[in-house]
Amino acid sequence: MSKYYESLPHFSAVMGSQVPAMHMNCKSVAEYRIWKKKARNKLYSLLGLDRMTWSEPDPKLIASEKMDGYTREKWTIRTEPDVIMTFYRLVPDGMVNGERRPAVIATHGHGSCGKEAVVGNGFFPELADSIRANNYDYGVSAVKKGAIVFCPDARGFGERREIDMQRDDAGARISSSCYYLNFMALPLGRCVAGMWVWDLMRLTDYVESLPDVDPKKIGCIGLSGGGLQVLYFTALEDRIAYAACSGYFYGFRQALLELYNCSCNYIPHMWENFDVGDIGSLIAPRPFVIETGDADPLNGSGGLSNVIPYVEQVRSAYRLFGKEELLYHDIFKGPHMWHGTESIKGIDRYLFGKD
Secondary structure (H helix, E strand, C coil): CCCCCCCHHHHHHHHHCCCCCCCCCCCCHHHHHHHHHHHHHHHHHHCCHHHCCCCCCCCEEEEEEECCCEEEEEEEEEEECCEEEEEEEEEECCCCCCCCEEEEEEECCCCCCCHHHHCCCCCCHHHHHHHHHHCCCHHHHHHHCCCEEEEECCCCCHHHCCHHHCCCCHHHHHCCCHHHHHHHHHHHCCCHHHHHHHHHHHHHHHHHHCCCEEEEEEEEEEECHHHHHHHHHHHHCCCEEEEEEECCCCCHHHHHHCCCCCHHHCCCCHHHHCCHHHHHHCCCCCCEEEEEECCCHHHCCCHHHHCHHHHHHHHHHHHHCCCHHHEEEEEECCCCCCCCHHHHHHHHHHHCCCC
C-alpha cells in the first residue's frame, strides 16, 4: 500500500496554533467600535474592494413576466464600467403609487444556475431537483411576504459564467466558474468573494435609489455560497437592516482547510486575520439569523461543535449592546439546505415590523 507524505496536517497545525489578528473579544461597546473600524478596514482590503472601480448603474429592463401574486422582471446594471450584473426583481401585486416597500436581496449558492433557483425557475430537470432538495426558491418566499426582492447572478454563475462554463448542457448550467474566475483575479489582488461583495454593494446603491423601496428596510438572505455573500457583505454594509445566513457559518479550519470547499472560499491572508465569528461579529447589533442543519457535512468533522462556539462569539458582541435577542441561531434537523422558518419570519419582524 502506498504511503503519502501530505502537508494538510502541517497547515492545520499552523492554523490551530494562531489566534486571528482581528479576533473579536471586546469587553465594552467603546472597545467594540474601535475594533469594528479596524476590522472592517482590514476585511475591505483583504477582499480587494479597494481595487474595484465604481460605475453608474445604467439599469436596463430586459423582460417582464406576470407570476402568481407578483411580477418577475429581468434587469441588468453595471457594477464596474465594463462589468454587467444580471438580476431578477420580484414585485408583489397590490402596490399603489407612492408606496415604499421593504426590499430583500436574495443571494444564491452553488448548484443553482445562479438566480434561477432562488426564483424557483427549474427549467431543466437537474435544476428542478436542486430547488426541491435545497428549498432554494426563498426569493419567492420573500416576495410572498410583500417585499420587493432582488435575486442577482453572482459573478461566475448563470448568465455571468466565464468561457469555461458557457455551454447549455445541464452540468455547465448548474455549475460555476469560481475556480477559473478566482485564479484570474488572485494575481491582480482580487478574489471571487470580494467581487461578489462589491457587486452587492453596487446593487444596494441601485435598490435604495428606487422610488418604491424603503431604503431603511433592506434585508439580505442566502444559502451556502449565498450565505458566504450574506456574511461578508452584511459585515461591511450597514445599509443592510436584516440578514439571514444559511449553511455558511462554521469554523474555517475544519470546514475550509481540512474539508476542501469551492475555490470562492479562499482569500489570501483571510485566516491569519479572521475566523467566521469575527466576521459575524461585525454585523452586531442588527437582526441576524444563522441557520445550521445538524447533519450538514460542511460544518466540518466536529459538526455542531464547530459551529456553536463561533455563534456564541457573535452573541458576545450583541450582549455588549444588550441586544442578544436580535441574534437567532436556528439549528434544524437536516442536511445542507435552506430551512427558512425563522429566516422568513425575520422579514415580517424586522423589515415589516410585525410580531
